[in-house]
Amino acid sequence: MSKPYSYDLRQKVIQAIELDGMKKSEAAQIFQLSRNTIDLWLKRQAETGDYQARSNRPHRTVDKITDWDKFTEFAKLHGEKTQLEMAELWSGKISARTISRALHKIGLSRKKRLTATRNEMQRNEPLSLLN
Numbered sequence: 001m002s003k004p005y006s007y008d009l010r011q012k013v014i015q016a017i018e019l020d021g022m023k024k025s026e027a028a029q030i031f032q033l034s035r036n037t038i039d040l041w042l043k044r045q046a047e048t049g050d051y052q053a054r055s056n057r058p059h060r061t062v063d064k065i066t067d068w069d070k071f072t073e074f075a076k077l078h079g080e081k082t083q084l085e086m087a088e089l090w091s092g093k094i095s096a097r098t099i100s101r102a103l104h105k106i107g108l109s110r111k112k113r114l115t116a117t118r119n120e121m122q123r124n125e126p127l128s129l130l131n
Contacts, residue, residue: 005053013033014051065102068105071102075102086099
């Protein structure tokens, strides 16, 4: 994500337009900006009273599951089902991805096998023993 223009530059551009009477197109050429950018700054100033850049941090998401004890019991009861099936059974509208995040949050795995799978290579017998 690109960085926003500094507040100092924004201040200089707005002052040049408002106090010095410079045209927007002249300011755009001098400060090497797009005229649209200047228009957006002026619009933001008119709406909010300042031309400060908006925060580019991601918005905090709100958990759709709030009662974690209830969800833990639900997960234990319906643990054999897929996440999509669990999402359909949950009271309220919720996605399978939300179920996945919630299962991860309470420390449950989505794997269905009860026993571990051996993950090792089998050795071939030497050819001399086969004859």
